Amino acid sequence: MKKYLYKITSVFLLSITAISCSDFLDVVPQDQILEDQVYTSEAGVQNAHNGLYLKLAGNNLYGKQLTMDAVDILGQQYNMASYASKYNIATYAYAEATPKSVFLNIWETAFTAILSANKFLESIEEHPEVVSVEKANLLKGEAIAIRAMLHFDMLRLYGPIYKIAPADPGIPYYDKFVTTSNPILPAKDVITKVLADLDIALTLLDKDPILTTGKYVATSDFDANPYYSLNRGQRMNYLAVKCLKARVLLYSGDKPGASIVANEVIAFVKSSGFFPWTTFLAATDAANPDRIFSSENFFALSDYTLYTKQKDLFDSSLAADKIYSPILTRINAVFESNDNDYRSLPSWKIPIIGGKTQKTFYKYEDVTDKTKNFRLQIPMFKLSEMYLIAAESATVSADGIAFLNTLRFNRGLGNLATTAVLATEVTKEYKKEFIGEGQLFFYYKRINSTTIPNGSASSGNLTMTALQYVVPMPDSEINFQN
Template sequence: MNKYLYKITFILLTSITAVSCSDFLDVVPQDKILEDQAYSSEAGIQNVHNGIYLQLANANLYGRQLTMDAVEILGQQFNMSGSHVKATISTYSYAEALPKSTFAAIWVTAFKTILSTNKFLESIDQHSDKISKEKADLLKGEAIAIRAMLHFDMLRMYGPIYKVSPADPSIPYYDLAQTTNNPVLPANEVMAKIIADLDLAISLLKEDPFPTTGKYGTTTAFDGNPYYYKNRGQRMNIMAVKCLKARVLLYAGDKTGAFAVANELINYVKAKPYVYWTPFLEATNTSNPDRIFSSENFFALSDLTLYNKQKLIFDSSLDDFNIYAPLLSRLNAVFESNDNDYRSLPSWKIPISGGKTQKTFFKYEDVTDKTKEFRFQIPMFKLSELYLIAAETAPVPADGIAYLNTLRFNRGLTNLAATAVLATEITKEYRKEFMGEGQLFFYYKRINSTAIPNGSAASGNVTMNALKYVVPLPDEEINFQ
């Protein structure tokens, strides 16, 4: 970790301000000069804060690997058979060169971003005279929530199967901008720190305008500065943090706590529908389909390079060894051969060019109307997940079916029978709901599924175990422990 501290400070701050070279005999360290200049005004603080979100959209994080690429391959979402360039990831061959470098890059980028959040939190406190406490609390709450989110996803990927071995070694936790490596902690200790960070973030975000004005913001609070109230749905607002907390509590096995948080948010949405189910005509619009169901997202990450990534991964012009596409039989099985599902037709179709005869993925394809709010957005926390969490954790099974039926109704599907097997139906919905969003593999790992459908074969399953679910720590981390 120590070798990244100066680099992080330098990269973040040089992107904001240039350094005067007139005082070349000044012995103050370069990173300290940059920091003082960056934090010399409220606008500078905002720029550094926004830089953290730009890091989240890095291709090694939620801009690709943790949403639509590596973690989806681990979840067997695509056909990676034969000589596909990513075949070794799909077979969990973590010691091979490509998986090893891919997951090392994810690790390094995640902890660099964590270091950035910690440096921001340290620096904003040191320059508290430049920004009001109300504004600082909002920015700090978001940063702490981001720190928790990144640690949680590193725990989900590199930590043990929590349901089976919660006390096993997992990952380090960093809550300071330090130059020394922290020890690898038991998974349950990391989980406790994540939950504590989320609770701290929620307390700091108590004045978040989202709950009263919605995710696009209409208030002129915070001295009328739009940075603090506009487009709250593209930031780690208090509602998104609570969604994350529900996800974390469920992963930790606290079903009572997860249900309480999910149900609180569901009731909030019913009372103040700033977040609402995306209507059929918006989801399936011919020219401007809202394939990400943007009205349902509490937080969607903005990525201005999204459509380039769509072309690099899913475009029909790619050859069979490079495109990420499912076998048709597998895709039909996921959607139960039902194209009435809103998640099927807009995002999966046979392309009119490129020579492909199987359906390819269009979820992140651009739309005709360039003014659409959902352009360049990747879903991070959304309404449907709350209903899935509530369905799984409801004290009464019949209520679980009711939550699931609400989700199904808003995806164009009929109600389940009262005798339906709840766990089976929840798994089916996870397979449909999160394609290209990076949640399915973590769902399988959370429930410790011993077998999952083999995405690279027309039938059959992949037998799963800890050796496949637990991505090894990178050599660089092990060598510093």
């Protein structure tokens, strides 16, 4: 815990941009610097709040490991057979050096971000005069939702297979800024706390501008300062929290609850006209393809190093033992050899340079027009997932198929046969929809799939048990608990 607190102090100190006197740092305690210099001005509060999103976009969290890298490797999205160090992740060899290091860094960074969110919440409460109640509610709602999201993803990664062992040990939960370690809770108690935080966040965010003007347009409801109302789609907004709540409820096995929330989001989209399905022409535009289907994204994280990561992981010029790419027969099977699916052709191509015979990943490739509002964004919560949750949680199979058909139609595909098996078709859509977004492994773990396709072989499956699905908690946390 002391290591986390040290990191938090460092993060906040780096966010201070107006301190120039080195002697001041020598005589004033760091905690007082944070309070006096950050939280006594509205700009400082905004700076600290924005720092939470910068943390989320870091390599150890959603900027890389929890989206396009480690968690996608666990989901067998790429062929890691010739990539020695990452092959240990693909084979769930968690005791080896690379997996231990990667998952330690994820854990420590996530809990540092959680405690940073708690420090923000504590400090904004102590300085109520700095921003109005309406603005403070927006900022606090986002911070609480971020805290809930991080806890939930740590539970999904390090916690038990919830479907069969909800009472097994999960993770600690931190809803206050503390200097001691909290105990590890049963997984079901973590879910209870996550849902409680999400309900608090929804109450605080009930006047979110995204509900009245969408995700890009600034309004006058929060005066002339665009920080509170502009680009709400790049914040943990009201609709994103709703999506997360639906995701959590489904993970916990509460299909009726998940269905209600997902259908509420779908109904809002239909009535508001916001978040329309991305068109074929937009997704496949020659110069500026919208491969992330940005119009459908309730929250997309801004990552200013995204295109560097695209080149480092997926560029066709990379050597065979460096590139993240699937075996050709595997990716063709995912898309059922159907390039009419416009999740396929814009994002997956056999490159004309680099000597590759397999398809390589272009989802996060830059576009020609640098003014496009979807540049540098990683999808976090989106309309397609609400349709998948609504489909999976439907009480009548035909209703579930109807939700899937809506999604398929808006991906260039025809309707499913009335005899289609709902669970099978949902799995197919998860495989297509979330590549590079880190959700497939968590889907397999949620349904406790006993086998999944082996991404590092042209055929065959891997047997999956708790040994594969449950990432061991880092030694450092175990030592804290003992």
